[in-house]
Amino acid sequence: MIAKLIAAALLLVTGALHLYQFVLTPPTLPVMVTVLFGAVYLVLALAVAFGGRRALITTQAITAIGGFMAVASVVQKQQELTFWIVIFVVIDLAVIWFCAWAKAELAQVR
Numbered sequence: 186m187i188a189k190l191i192a193a194a195l196l197l198v199t200g201a202l203h204l205y206q207f208v209l210t211p212p213t214l215p216v217m218v219t220v221l222f223g224a225v226y227l228v229l230a231l232a233v234a235f236g237g238r239r240a241l242i243t244t245q246a247i248t249a250i251g252g253f254m255a256v257a258s259v260v261q262k263q264q265e266l267t268f269w270i271v272i273f274v275v276i277d278l279a280v281i282w283f284c285a286w287a288k289a290e291l292a293q294v295r
Contacts, residue, residue: 200226
């Protein structure tokens, strides 16, 4: 149960930070994608907190896609590597790990 709550809390924090990027930087395609992912992360936070295994799997997939897209945008020189991108990818990796932990906790309960 604690893993689900930590994953949900991380999603809330990163979702809010993603949305805050819209205020900090001029709107470009990478920033607009970041803002979109922020909104999705806020919804996923609720799904993880109150959902089951499917919500955890969906969250892992979407955060993996988000992290991959952030790294790919830097590699393709669409944007520069910034502190924010590093933080977002690290949080994405942590959410994936906590969701895996939560799935393991759910499997033990059954």
